Amino acid sequence: MTHLKKERTLVVIKPDGIQRTLVGEIIQRYERIGLKLIAIKMLVPSEDHVDKHYNLDPEWKKNVGEKSIKGYIDKGLEPPSQDPMVIGDQVISVLKKYLSSGPVIAMVWQGAHAVKIVRKITGGTEPLSSDVGTIRGDYVLDSYQMSDKDGRAIRNLIHASGSAKEADDEIKHWFVEEELLDYNLVQDKILYDVNLDGLLE
Ligand code: ADP
Ligand code: MG
Numbered sequence: 001m002t003h004l005k006k007e008r009t010l011v012v013i014k015p016d017g018i019q020r021t022l023v024g025e026i027i028q029r030y031e032r033i034g035l036k037l038i039a040i041k042m043l044v045p046s047e048d049h050v051d052k053h054y055n056l057d058p059e060w061k062k063n064v065g066e067k068s069i070k071g072y073i074d075k076g077l078e079p080p081s082q083d084p085m086v087i088g089d090q091v092i093s094v095l096k097k098y099l100s101s102g103p104v105i106a107m108v109w110q111g112a113h114a115v116k117i118v119r120k121i122t123g124g125t126e127p128l129s130s131d132v133g134t135i136r137g138d139y140v141l142d143s144y145q146m147s148d149k150d151g152r153a154i155r156n157l158i159h160a161s162g163s164a165k166e167a168d169d170e171i172k173h174w175f176v177e178e179e180l181l182d183y184n185l186v187q188d189k190i191l192y193d194v195n196l197d198g199l200l201e
Helices: 015-017 023-031 047-054 060-074 084-099 116-123 135-139 144-149 164-174 188-192
Strands: 008-013 036-045 102-111 159-160
Touching: 008 023, 008 116, 008 164, 015 023, 015 116, 023 036, 023 116, 023 135, 047 084, 047 164, 060 084, 060 144, 060 164, 084 188, 102 116, 116 135, 116 159
Parallel strands: none
Antiparallel strands: 008 102, 008 159, 036 102
């Protein structure tokens, strides 16, 4: 098994993140915790690319539908449909429009527990209920209620892989192997070295 410090995750700064001029802020959050940026590019993804991205996991559509229904019920509101697949289809269709509307920045971050750490810093899907201190919680005010009323995707600045399996599939979907750079950072030593020898002159 590869060492935990080699775990990788995909992050995409969505078009609203670029338009809100939050690129530097977002990158800084992942950088300062000790993760290593090993690939980055700017592009305008096609609707087909986005469609494939969200269909890499055949369960995703149902899960996103269930999560949205729960979001409504938790707030004492009536969900627009009781069928998670119906909501899932709607979400994919609005996501295609959202993510292909302008430039995005795709990145791969590497480090211990990269998937979970990035999700923690990024915050929950719905900015209204994301924790304060997370990127989504600090920089956006969107909600399921508002995005559904307007028939659009919830704007939350970032995509971040939800599991190690999702990360593997998504990284392959956005990058070719040669674009993932293996290199040493000076700080790797203090984060991961077992003996910490050689610090003193
Ligand atoms: P996350 O991005 O937190 O992993 P999901 O994978 O569940 O969230 O959903 C993917 C994206 O779809 C979300 O980031 C959000 O932009 C959008 N989205 C999810 N649920 C809804 C919904 N009910 N209505 C509109 N957009 C949604
Ligand atoms: Mg997800």
